[in-house]
Amino acid sequence: MASVTYDHVVKKFGDFTALHDLCLDIKDKEFLVLVGPSGCGKSTALRCLAGLEEITGGEVRIGDRVVNDVPPKDRDIAMVFQSYALYPHMTVYDNMAFGLKLRKTPKEEVNERVKEAARILGIEPLLARKPRELSGGQRQRVALGRAIVRNPQVFLLDEPLSNLDAKLRVQTRSEISKLHHNLQTTFIYVTHDQVEAMTMADRIAVMNKGLLQQLDTPHNLYDHPDNMFVAGFIGSPSTNFFPAHLRNEGDDIVVETGAFRVKLPAAVRETYKSYVDKEVIFGIRPEDVHAVDYIPAGISSALVDAKVDVTELMGNEIFLYLLIGGNQFVARVDPRAKYSIGDEVQVALNMDNCHIFDPAANPDNPVAIR
Amino acid sequence: MQTLTKTKKASPLVWLGANGLRILVSIAVPVITFMVMRWGFMFLRDSEAPKLVIALVAIIWGVGGVAVLYLLMNWVVEQLPTDWTRRVQPFVFIGPAMAILTWFLLIPTVRTLYLSVMNRNSTEFVGLSNYIAAFTERAMIESFRNNLLWILVGTSACVILGLLIAILADRSSFETVAKSLIFLPMAISFVGAGVIWRFIYYYRPANLTQIGLLNAVIVGLGGEPQAWTTLIQPWNNLFLILAGVWLQTGFAMVVFSSALKGVPEDLLEAARVDGANEIQIFFGIIIPQIKGTIITVTTTIVIFFLKIFDIVIVMTGGQYGTEVIGTQFYRQFFSNRNFGYGSAIAILLLIAVIPIMIYNLRQFGEREAF
Numbered sequence: 001m002a003s004v005t006y007d008h009v010v011k012k013f014g015d016f017t018a019l020h021d022l023c024l025d026i027k028d029k030e031f032l033v034l035v036g037p038s039g040c041g042k043s044t045a046l047r048c049l050a051g052l053e054e055i056t057g058g059e060v061r062i063g064d065r066v067v068n069d070v071p072p073k074d075r076d077i078a079m080v081f082q083s084y085a086l087y088p089h090m091t092v093y094d095n096m097a098f099g100l101k102l103r104k105t106p107k108e109e110v111n112e113r114v115k116e117a118a119r120i121l122g123i124e125p126l127l128a129r130k131p132r133e134l135s136g137g138q139r140q141r142v143a144l145g146r147a148i149v150r151n152p153q154v155f156l157l158d159e160p161l162s163n164l165d166a167k168l169r170v171q172t173r174s175e176i177s178k179l180h181h182n183l184q185t186t187f188i189y190v191t192h193d194q195v196e197a198m199t200m201a202d203r204i205a206v207m208n209k210g211l212l213q214q215l216d217t218p219h220n221l222y223d224h225p226d227n228m229f230v231a232g233f234i235g236s237p238s239t240n241f242f243p244a245h246l247r248n249e250g251d252d253i254v255v256e257t258g259a260f261r262v263k264l265p266a267a268v269r270e271t272y273k274s275y276v277d278k279e280v281i282f283g284i285r286p287e288d289v290h291a292v293d294y295i296p297a298g299i300s301s302a303l304v305d306a307k308v309d310v311t312e313l314m315g316n317e318i319f320l321y322l323l324i325g326g327n328q329f330v331a332r333v334d335p336r337a338k339y340s341i342g343d344e345v346q347v348a349l350n351m352d353n354c355h356i357f358d359p360a361a362n363p364d365n366p367v368a369i370r
Numbered sequence: 371m372q373t374l375t376k377t378k379k380a381s382p383l384v385w386l387g388a389n390g391l392r393i394l395v396s397i398a399v400p401v402i403t404f405m406v407m408r409w410g411f412m413f414l415r416d417s418e419a420p421k422l423v424i425a426l427v428a429i430i431w432g433v434g435g436v437a438v439l440y441l442l443m444n445w446v447v448e449q450l451p452t453d454w455t456r457r458v459q460p461f462v463f464i465g466p467a468m469a470i471l472t473w474f475l476l477i478p479t480v481r482t483l484y485l486s487v488m489n490r491n492s493t494e495f496v497g498l499s500n501y502i503a504a505f506t507e508r509a510m511i512e513s514f515r516n517n518l519l520w521i522l523v524g525t526s527a528c529v530i531l532g533l534l535i536a537i538l539a540d541r542s543s544f545e546t547v548a549k550s551l552i553f554l555p556m557a558i559s560f561v562g563a564g565v566i567w568r569f570i571y572y573y574r575p576a577n578l579t580q581i582g583l584l585n586a587v588i589v590g591l592g593g594e595p596q597a598w599t600t601l602i603q604p605w606n607n608l609f610l611i612l613a614g615v616w617l618q619t620g621f622a623m624v625v626f627s628s629a630l631k632g633v634p635e636d637l638l639e640a641a642r643v644d645g646a647n648e649i650q651i652f653f654g655i656i657i658p659q660i661k662g663t664i665i666t667v668t669t670t671i672v673i674f675f676l677k678i679f680d681i682v683i684v685m686t687g688g689q690y691g692t693e694v695i696g697t698q699f700y701r702q703f704f705s706n707r708n709f710g711y712g713s714a715i716a717i718l719l720l721i722a723v724i725p726i727m728i729y730n731l732r733q734f735g736e737r738e739a740f
Contacts, residue, residue, distance in 0.1 A: 050639075050643055051642075051643075052639050052642065052643070071642075072639075072642045072643045073642060073643070073644070073645035073646065073647065077643065078643065078644075079639075079640065079643045081636050081639070081640055083634065083636045085634065085636035085637050085639065085640035086640075087637060087640075087641070087655060087658075088637075088659070089658040089659065089661075098641070098644050098646075098654075099644035099645050102644060102645040102646055102650060103645055146640075146644070150644070150645075
């Protein structure tokens with residue numbers, strides 16, 4: 001049980017910088033998820049903590065101890081690999097006991113801890129088997145078991161679910177959450193799947209191109225993304241973005257894109273006042289676009305005209321692919337709404353939940369205006 | 371259904387009428403082919419034609435003949451009723467190979483076995499006395515001892531060095547250069563290697579200029595020149611074995627090197643996180659992973675050293691206590707023209723190789739290489 005700190009960590013592979021000045025404070029017993037598209041540096045960050053990669057600059061601390069030059073075996077961490085990396089020539093029991101035996105743990109204690117871990121994971125009947133005789137899900141459990149028996153300060157999980165089928169993934173997801181709750185240990189979990197991140201994490205660190213984009217609770221990340229990348233990455237389907245200008249109109253501020261004009265709610269007027277007549281990016285999540293007949297009560301809605309391009313009925317909702325001007329955008333609307341391809345329709349935007357980003361500061365990744 | 375009944379009811383005469391031509395062709399085509407092949411054989415045997423023409427005919431007759439024979443046999447078999455085709459076809463595929471193996475391997479082996487129980491010019495049955503002699507004669511006992519030395523020292527040296535170099539090369543930046551240099555002796559014939567090492571150990575009295583590399587170095591350092599290959603028997607065998615090791619280590623290294631690359635990096639990392647140091651990883655993870663390869667390489671080299679002949683005959687001619695089974699066989703069979711005794715030695719060598727071969731084949735079978 002320990003906190004983990006990345007203090008201005010830099011990792012370079014030759015000329016390529018995999019991690020730019022990464023700063024992360026992970027609290028004791030926290031479940032932190034590192035999420036981002038492939039190649040964003042999340043696995044590298046985890047491997048730097050495990051000691052499998054040497055860092056180029058900065059400091060990594062586990063608890064109060066700087067571990068920059070500590071070999072993996074002395075860091076008191078356990079890691080679950082994407083491929084599980086079970087030792088093929090050993091039985092499940094020996095796989096789990098390997099780390100303990102190396103630490104010269106007494107035999108009875110090894111036996112006890114392996115049995116206990118096997119019981120927690122429900123793999124007791126498999127202890128005498130070899131990994132090749134196990135299914136994917138069973139192997140995954142053994143990999144978890146190998147980490148549990150060591151009773152480490154920090155658990156590192158590198159995409160542990162990506163080799164499982166969809167159903168098993170959902171099931172294992174909740175089991176890992178439960179495991180974290182029972183073990184009361186720091187978990188650091190790497191995934192590219194934002195659903196895993198949202199469902200399991202206490203806090204999520206979103207990364208892109210070796211840069212930390214935002215570190216926050218799933219709720220805040222979803223409702224208050226710091227920048228356009230986070231707004232686009234978290235949530236599925238992705239947030240719709242429109243280049244726009246803010247204009248004064250009497251007392252109101254309106255968002256003016258090439259295709260539509262919508263009024264901002266009075267409550268947020270102060271926030272955006274200084275951006276009037278400037279270029280901004282207007283973002284709205286698909287679920288904040290409603291069918292006109294099913295507008296939830298109490299929201300500040302603004303109507304826009306659009307043309308239906310494609311409709312996808314999901315059962316509990318409809319994905320509408322709409323065209324506004326030249327832009328395509330997505331809406332998740334009430335399944336009772338009736339739409340056909342080619343219809344000229346009106347949809348309502350929930351302006352309370354819109355996001356406005358300022359491209360002036362960082363054209364590649366506009367920052368949210370707060 | 372109707373056609374089926376019809377065919378069944380057709381009388382043998384009608385059937386013959388319908389298939390007569392096919393049967394005729396089936397017989398005629400093979401006959402013609404064999405005649406052509408025979409003509410080719412006769413031509414090659416008796417012809418006085420220019421060498422170039424003979425060479426061309428030999429290539430066309432040899433390669434083309436094999437192809438034509440195969441196609442023809444296959445075609446004939448396919449004319450048979452379906453279930454017969456299935457039964458006969460395997461023999462068409464492996465038959466020729468079996469026939470050639472029988473002719474060139476099996477029959478000579480049986481003949482050698484027969485010779486080994488006959489007297490020196492094969493005129494009289496002598497029972498097992500040749501074998502008894504083989505186990506009691508001083509030169510043969512010396513050979514057995516030396517072969518054992520070759521196998522124990524030579525094989526271990528090749529395997530250990532090969533593995534060590536493969537691992538070191540795998541982690542160094544000049545892997546290709548190092549591996550090429552060590553693999554290079556493989557390209558030299560055994561006789562060539564024998565000559566090279568004979569000159570390395572070459573001895574001339576102290577008052578003459580040393581032309582042997584080893585003695586030149588020793589004299590250069592102020593020492594006395596030594597007659598290495600005649601020194602302290604039986605340990606002078608080690609100088610010969612060194613030549614064999616020089617030849618075979620490259621083979622071991624290359625095979626080990628590819629096996630090492632097949633060990634997933636994940637496994638090593640998992641072991642590192644589990645707390646293993648590099649030596650524990652080597653013996654606990656890598657060795658079990660490449661066990662099959664180690665066995666294959668070991669048995670291959672054991673067989674090679676059991677049959678060792680060229681190096682010994684070139685370097686010492688079997689003198690100074692360096693006789694091995696191979697040289698003894700050669701000496702008895704060809705120099706002394708004692709066919710019975712020579713054959714008995716050959717059979718002993720064969721018997722010694724058989725268990726290793728069987729073990730090797732079983733290993734291959736387990737790994738489904740066949």
